[in-house]
Amino acid sequence: MTLLATATTETAPFDAISEGICERNSDVMFMTADLQxxxxxxxxxxxxxxxxxxxxMAEQNLLxxxxxxxxxxxxxxxxxxxxxxxxxxxxxMVICMGTGPRTCVVVGFTxxxxxxxxxxxxxxxxxxMTRAIPHATVIDPADSTEFAQAMNAAVERGGLVYMRGLRGRVAKLFDPETYRFEIGKTHELKDGGGVGIISTGSATEWVLEASRLLxxxxVEHGVLHVPTLKPAxxxxxxxFCEGRKNVFTVENHNIVxxxxxxxxxxxxxxxxxxxxKRLGVPDHWAPGGSLGYIREQLGLDSETLMKTFRDAA
Structure with a gap:
């Protein structure tokens, strides 16, 4: 079973991830721009x-x-x-890191x-933006388990890798004993007909919340998690899409x-x-506030997502 029976959280997983990588590979250099x-x-x-x-405090210099x-x-x-x-x-990122064959990893938090x-x-x-860079690898991990495995893959990948980072209290959805991240691979988290739901990154947690309500x-439905946006x-x-009447994408990102x-x-x-139907941040600026508040404003809270999926089933 890929998913844990009960989702939990893990605090500051990147601390242990980065420490473990340094223990195994003395060639890796962790860098920051005054945000350690x-x-x-x-x-x-x-x-x-x-x-x-x-x-x-010089991000252009950082890269x-x-x-x-x-x-x-x-x-x-x-x-x-x-x-x-x-x-x-x-x-x-494009010119200095993206045009050569050497491994360069960029991790973007929050x-x-x-x-x-x-x-x-x-x-x-x-x-x-990063999907448009030729030959780049783009990863949006959903939880601490996937973040750790994706980081280990990234430092061995070759070329430019852009990955979203997860900090603070991070969801733990996947069982580290059975889940295996592989660049490009998708994961069917719920096998079902009817409406199809495709998610990536932290939005996968939102979709799983709505899936339980469905x-x-x-309501019959299927859920596909896509952690690698490129190459996919x-x-x-x-x-996953073929043969369905309606498919939704859900992402913590602009729908464009x-x-x-x-x-x-x-x-x-x-x-x-x-x-x-693409769900995420519409083509306008998102409001500020707590994550729960912003999700409600954008119709990305679990209850609204469930109703949106149910009405299309």
Whole structure:
């Protein structure tokens, strides 16, 4: 069983993830731009000072320096908030990191609407931006288990990897004993006909909440989790969609260019398919506030999601 019987949480998983990577690989360099405690990097600076670099409050330098040290044989893992990694340092990500074969990992924390601040700290377009970079790998992990396994894969991947990061109290949905992350692979979390629901990242937790409500209401449905936005296994996405009347995508991101865009591309390439409804941040700026409040404002709370899916069943 991929999913835990009861979902739990894990505090600051990136701290243990980064420490474990340094224990196994002395070539990995964890980097930050004056945000070390805010991306849960606590153990590495103390235990592995030679594998930690703080460039100060300069995100463009963070990525360009990371690209530079990759040429000296290091594997840079550049950590900052997703809004800064994507919008502020996008040119450095593309030109300095994205044009070569060397492994460069960028981890963007507080993605989407997970920040209580408004536009300046909300990265609702980072997946669309990074999906457009040639040869890049783009990952949006759903929980602490997947985050750990995806990080281990990222530092061995080769080329540019952009990954959304999870900090603080993080959901633990998947059983680490049975779940296996693999770049590109999708995971069918509920095998069922009727309405199809496709999610990525933290939105998978939202969908699973709504799925339980659908089960209680006796509504047939299926759930597909897509942690890798690029490269994605289009054939697995199409196999899930084919034969259904309605498919929804749910993401902690703008509905333009992210998961919804990926699934729309898959349907177009295969010549049609079911009706697709993209759920996420609409084509306007998201409000500020708690995650629960923002989800309610955008119709992404579990009750509203359940009703939306039920009405299309």
């Amino acid at each position: 405690p805010y991306v849960d990097l606590f153990a590495v600076p103390k235990r592995f000072p030679d594998q930690f670099l703080d460039v100060g 360009s320096v990371g690209a530079g040290i990759s040429k000296a044989g290091y594997v840079p893992v550049a950590t900052t908030f997703a809004c800064y990694a994507s919008r502020r340092a996008f040119d450095q 993605p989407g609407i997970t920040s209580p601040a408004r536009i300046h700290h909300q990265s609702t377009e980072d997946l669309a 089960d209680e209401a006796g 296994r289009h054939e697995e996405i199409w196999a 260019g992210g998961l919804g865009g990926l699934v729309a591309e898959v349907m177009a390439d295969n010549g049609g398919g079911p009706r697709l």
